[in-house]
Amino acid sequence: MDLTFTPEEIAFRDEVRTFFREALPADIHKKMAEGHHVGKEDIVTWQRILNEKGWAVPHWPVEHGGTGWGPMKQYIFQEEMQRTPAPSPLQFGVFMVGPVIYTFGNDAQKAQFLPRIANIDDWWCQGFSEPGSGSDLASLRTSAKRNGDHFVVNGQKTWTTLAQYADWIFCLVRTNPEAEKKQQGISFVLIDMKTPGIDVRPIQTIDGGHEVNEVFFDDVRVPVENLVGEENRGWDYAKFLLGNERTNIARVGVSKQRLERIRALAAQVSENDRPLIEAPWFREKLAATEIELKALEMTQLRVVAADAKRGNKGQPDPASSILKIKGSQIQQATTDLLMDVVGPFALPFQEGEDDFSNEMPIAPVWAGPAAPTYFNWRKISIYGGSNEIQKNIIAKAILGL
Amino acid sequence: MDLTFTPEEIAFRDEVRTFFREALPADIHKKMAEGHHVGKEDIVTWQRILNEKGWAVPHWPVEHGGTGWGPMKQYIFQEEMQRTPAPSPLQFGVFMVGPVIYTFGNDAQKAQFLPRIANIDDWWCQGFSEPGSGSDLASLRTSAKRNGDHFVVNGQKTWTTLAQYADWIFCLVRTNPEAEKKQQGISFVLIDMKTPGIDVRPIQTIDGGHEVNEVFFDDVRVPVENLVGEENRGWDYAKFLLGNERTNIARVGVSKQRLERIRALAAQVSENDRPLIEAPWFREKLAATEIELKALEMTQLRVVAADAKRGNKGQPDPASSILKIKGSQIQQATTDLLMDVVGPFALPFQEGEDDFSNEMPIAPVWAGPAAPTYFNWRKISIYGGSNEIQKNIIAKAILGL
C-alpha cells in the first residue's frame, strides 16, 4: 500500500496542469472560474485545443485516438481539468456515444463518427429519457418501425441536454413492442438532427437557464445503417454506456475548485465587521465539507486503483454508487456555501442566458450565479440515476438485500 | 388565537411548580437532577405524595380519582413534573392499564384495581411485545386457552420494563388462533405475577442497567374474571391504550431540564482554557437543539389545544407521530450534547446498578451517567412504535400514500 503518487504520476500531473494553464484561453478560464455558463463555442474551442494536443479522447483505444493512459492517469487528467477549471468535454460524444460506437459499432460507423467526435465536428445529444420513463428507463415508448431500409421513428424524448446545438442524437427506441420483457426489444440508433420530422422545444429551468429540451419525433426516417450493433440489443449498450461514467462521476476536482473559490470569496465579504471566513460557524461548515471531499477523493482513488488492477475493463462497479451519492451531496453543499457567502445579494436576477453577472451597483459582481447554480445543481442528485436509485443499487448489488 | 397562558393557567402552573418543589424529597430530586436512575422506592414514595394531594391520576375520570382538569392543565402538570424534575409516575399503571380498566373493565375490576394503581399498591408491567412480534405486534403468539373458569397461558413476552418489581402484568394473549385476521382473536388479560408458572429473567442492556426483562408463561392459570372487556377484542383495547400516550410522548419538560443542566455543566468544564459554554461550536449546537425543542413545544401545545377543543376524547391523533419523532430526536440530541460536555470522562464505567457516579479522583463526578444515558436513550426511537413506524403512520393516515 502506498498512497502517494509515483514520481511518474507527479510528473504527468505537472505536465497536464501546465498545459491546461497555458493552453486554455483566458476568457474561457474566467467564465469557468467565476461559475458562469460556458457556451457551445467555448466547449468547441477547448475540445479542438485538446485534439490538437492529442488529448481529446484519452480513454479511447489508441487506434481511435486514445492515449493509452491507465485509469490513474486518466483520473489525474480529469481532476486537473476540473481544477484548472477548464470546460469538460461534451460528455455525450466523448464519454457516451463514442465508446458505444467503437465497442459495438461497425467499421463504417467508426470511420464516419469517431474522428468527428474527437474534434467535436458533430455536436451530440442523448435521447434516453422520456416523459413517462425516468428512473424506470426501460419503460420507454418511442417506437422505430422497420420500413424497407429505414426505421420510422415516432415518440418523444425529454431532458435532452443542449439539443439546441445538436447535429446528432443517439436514441433508445423500441423496435420490438412484442418482446417479453420491457428491457428487450430496444435498439440503439443514431439520428441526424436535420432529418425532417424532428422538433426541439426548449425546457426552461428554474434557474432561468435553457440547458434541456424536449425532442419530438414525427415519422422520422432513419437509415438502417444508423443502427448500432444488433437490433433489440440496445438495452445492453445503454447499460455499458451508463457504466462508463464512473471515473468522472464524483467530480472531485470541480468541488475542490469551488471550495477554494468560496474560501477566497468569503475573505472578501464581512460579517459582524470581520471577514466571513473568520466566522467560526462558516469555517466549521467549510471544513466539514472539505473533510467529506477529502474522504471522497480517497474513495474515488480506491475505485480507480481497483479499476487499474482489473485492467480497466469498464465493468460497472456498484461502488461507483458511493461516488455518485457523496459526489452529488458535496457538489450541492458547495452551492449552499456560496449562498451563505453572497447573503442578501443572492436575490438579484440578471436576465439573459449565460450571463448572471450583476451590473453595478449591485454588489458584489460575483454574487450573480450563486442562486441560479444552487437551483440548477439540484439536478445532480436526480440525473444519471437519482440518489434513491443509487441506494437501491447498493442495497441490492452490494448488500444483497 | 392567543398563544399566551391564561392568568388561570399561570396561577395553576405556579401552584403545581411550588408544590412539586416543596413536596419532592431532596434525595429523589438530586438523583433526578443529576441524571441518575431512580429506584422503585422513590417512584412509590413520590406517587403516594401525589395521591395524598389528590394528584395521583389527574387525567382519570373524577369518580375514579381524577381531577377534572382539561388537557392544557394536564399538560402543564406533566411539563412541570418533568422540569422539576420529579419521577414520572409508573406509566404502566396510571397511563396504560388504568384507563383500559375504567373504560372497558367491569365494576369489580374497577373497584379492585383502580385505587391500588393510584396509590401504587400494585406495581404493574406490560406484556405486549414478544421476541417475534416487535413492530408487527399483532403477530403475537402467547396463547390463552379456556379451561373451565380459567385461561391457561403459555408463551413469552419480552422488553417487559421493570417486571422485576411487578405485582401484576397486563397481557395481550391469543384466545382464538383460528381468527381470520391476526388482529382478531386477541384478548386483554390481567395476570397476578405470583401465579405459578411465571418466570422473569433479566435482560441486561448495553448501558449496564437492568430495566427490561423476559417473562415466560408456562401453563399459567388466569381466572376468567381477569379478562378485560370482551374476549377477542383485546386489539381494540391495545390501540386505545397506545393512543393515550400523546400528551406525554414528546417529553418536552424532560428535554428542557436536561438542556438547562447541560448549559450549566458546560460552564464548569473548559475547552481551550475557557468555559466550553463559550465555544462557538458548542453554543450553536446547543442553540439549534433549543430551537427544535421550542418548536416541538409549540407543536405539542397545538395538539393539546386541539384535544381540548374536541373534548378530550382520547382519540389517537396521527399528528402525535410528529411528537414521537421529534421528541425522540431531541431527547437523543441532549444525550449527545452531554457526551460533548464530559469529553474524555465519558469512559469510566461504574459498576453497580443505579449508581453511575464517579468516585474520586475521576472527574467531574457528574460525568458518570453521560455515556450510559447516551446508550440507553437509543431506545426512545425504538420503543412505543419506532420512528420508522411513526413515519409509516404519517404517510398513510395523514398523507394518504
Add this chain to the structure above:
Amino acid sequence: MDFDLNDEQRLLKESVERLTTDRYAFETRGKVMAAEPGWSAQMWGQYAELGLLALPFSSDHGGMDGGPVETMIVMEAFGKALTLEPFFTTVVLSGGFLRHGASDDQKAALIPQIADGSLKLAFAQTEKQSRYDLFDVAATARRDGDGFVIDGAKSVVLHGDSAGKFIVTARTGGERRYKGGIGVFIVDADASGVSRRGYRTQDGHRAAEVLFESVRVGADAVVGDPDDGFPLVERVVDEAIAALCAEAVGAMERMHELTVDYLKVRKQFGVPIGKFQVLQHAAADMFVALEQARSMTMLATMMCQDEDAAARRSALSAAKVQVGKSGKFVGETAIQLHGGVGMTMEFPVGHYFKRTTMIDATFGNAEHHLARIAGGASLIAA
C-alpha cells in the same frame, strides 16, 4: 392558550384564499410575472377593495385594526398563491414604520393613500457592506436647517422600482456600525437626487438599487427620533420576519401538497411512486418540518409585539432559523421527489422553492440568526 382563529379571522382567511384561488392561478401568475411591472395592478385593486391594504392600521386612520395574526393569515395565503404584489414591502414593512414611528400628521397623510392602493412604499436599508446587520448603515443624513440631506446607496430594495416613497435608514451620527445615530426618513421617489434601477429577483419579485445623492428632506420626513431610530427598525423588522415566516409556511404547505399529489399520480415501475417507502418517509419528514415551521411561525406572530425586546428578538430569530431550515429541507426534498419536472418553470413547485430560498436570504438567513441566538441567553428558560 388558544390556537384557533376567531370568526372574523376565519372570514378574512377565506376571503383572501378565495380571491387568490379564483384570480391568481399558476398560469395567471406566470403572465403577471412576465409582463411589466411584474405584479398585478388589478389584484392590487382587489386587495384594496378587500381592505387588505388597510389591514394593520388603526381605525383612527382608516385602517382595519388588524394585528399580527391578521397579517399572518394574509401572508400565509399569499405564500400559498405566490403573489407578486408589493404588499409585504408597502403594508407590512413600510406600514410598520408608520404604525410604530410616524407622527399623527404623517399617518394621516399616508395611510389613506396606502389603504386605497394609490401609494406603494419600499424600505431602503441594505447596503453593499451591511450584509444582514440592520445597524450597519453608511448612508448619511446631514442636518441642514430644519431638514436633512441624505446621501447613500441602497441595494436590493424590495419593490423599490414601483415605490412612490422610500423609508430610508441613514446615519445622523456615529461610526458606521454604531447602533445609535441612525435615523429613519420618508423620501419621495421622485425627489431631486433620487435615482433607481429596477430588476427582477430570483423568485420573480422585483427590487431596485437606489441612489440618494444630496437628497434634501424636511423635518416632516423624519420617522421617530432621527438620532435613535434603531429600536424602531428592529421592532418593524421583527414584525416583518414574522410575516415572512407566515408566507414561507404557506409556500411550504403548497410544496408539500404538490409533492404528495405528484407521488400519487406519477408512475414508475408500474406503480405510483408514492408506494415506495423511501419516498413516503421523505414526504413524512417534509410534513414534520412543515409543522415545526408552522409552530414557530405562530410563536413569532405572538412574540413580534412583545415589549421585552431581547425576548422578542430571540423568539423571532429562532423562528427565522426554524423556517429557514424547514424551508430548505421541504424545498430541496420537494424538487428531489418531483425529479426533473420539479426543476422546470412549467411546474409550480420550483417557483415555491425559489421563493422560500429567497425568504431565507431576506433579513438574515438561518445561519445568521442561529449565530445570533447562540450568542445570547437560553431560549427555553421559563
Add this chain to the structure above:
Amino acid sequence: MDFDLNDEQRLLKESVERLTTDRYAFETRGKVMAAEPGWSAQMWGQYAELGLLALPFSSDHGGMDGGPVETMIVMEAFGKALTLEPFFTTVVLSGGFLRHGASDDQKAALIPQIADGSLKLAFAQTEKQSRYDLFDVAATARRDGDGFVIDGAKSVVLHGDSAGKFIVTARTGGERRYKGGIGVFIVDADASGVSRRGYRTQDGHRAAEVLFESVRVGADAVVGDPDDGFPLVERVVDEAIAALCAEAVGAMERMHELTVDYLKVRKQFGVPIGKFQVLQHAAADMFVALEQARSMTMLATMMCQDEDAAARRSALSAAKVQVGKSGKFVGETAIQLHGGVGMTMEFPVGHYFKRTTMIDATFGNAEHHLARIAGGASLIAA
C-alpha cells in the same frame, strides 16, 4: 498510488484474523471481560508468539520493522474482534514513544520485554482539566540532582491498572498550557509514590486513575528532550489516532455486516425486514459512511509519518472527524435497525457501538478535531 497490501501484509492480516476468529468468539470475549484482569493473558501470549507485540519496532531491537500499514492491519482486525488486551496502549502508544523518543539503552532494555509479552505500558496523560489538549499539563517534574521528582494526578489512563510502567507527561517548566516545558518520563508502576485505582470503561476495556506523589526518577527515565517533549507527544498521538481509526473501521465493518445479516433473517409483517426500502437505504447509507471512514483511515495511515507536522496533524484530525462521524452514524443506525435486541448485552452489535463511541472520546472527539481543522488552513489545497 497503490491501495493493495503486499504479500507479507496479506499474510499478517490473515494470521491475525484467523487467530481472533478461532480464539476470540463473542462468547469467549464476554467471559474474558467478566473475569479479572479484564483481558486475556492467553491471547497476549498468542500475540507475542505471532510477533504482534514486536511489530512496529526496529529489527535492531528484536522488532519486526512494521510500519503504519502493519499497525492498521492489526488494529482493524482487533476492531472486528473487539479484543480487550492492552495492545494499543503498550505497543502503539507507549511503543511509539520508545520508537520516536527513546535512547538506544532504553530501547534495548524495554522493547524485548514488550516483544515477549512480559511488559505492559500505559500512557498517563489526561488530567482533570486538560480535556483533549495534549499540551495542558499540570503535573510537574522538578529537577532533583540528575533526575526528577514527579507530582501529579492522571485520569483515564487506558490499561493503567495492568501496566508495569507508565509513560508520563509532566511539566519541567512554563505555565500549565505552555507547549514548551513538557517532559516525557518512564516511571515504574511500583515506584515509591505511585498509586492507582483501576476500573472498567464503558466499552469493557480497563483504565486507571494514577497518582504520582513525589516520585523520584533518574535521568535514564527521560524520553527525548525533557524541556521540549511536546512534538514527540503529538507525533506519537497522531500515530495512535491512525491506529484507533483503523480499529473503529474494523468495528464499523462488523456492525454493518451484523446489521445486514439481521435484516435478512428478522421477519416482521411476514417478510424479512430487509425488504423494506427505508431499511435498505439506511443500510446503504451505513455502507457509504463506512467506506468514507475507511478511505480517511488509509489517508491517516499514510500521513501519520509525514515529516510536515502541520499537514500531518491536519490530515489526522480530518480522519478523526470522519471516523467519529461515520462511527456515530453507523453505530446509531445499527442499533436502530436491530431494534430492542441491539441494545442488549447478549447481542454483539451494541458492544461494537460502545467501542466506537469510546474511540470517538479518545484523543479528541469529532467536534474537537473539526474545530481544530476549522482553525487552520484548507485541507484540499494541492
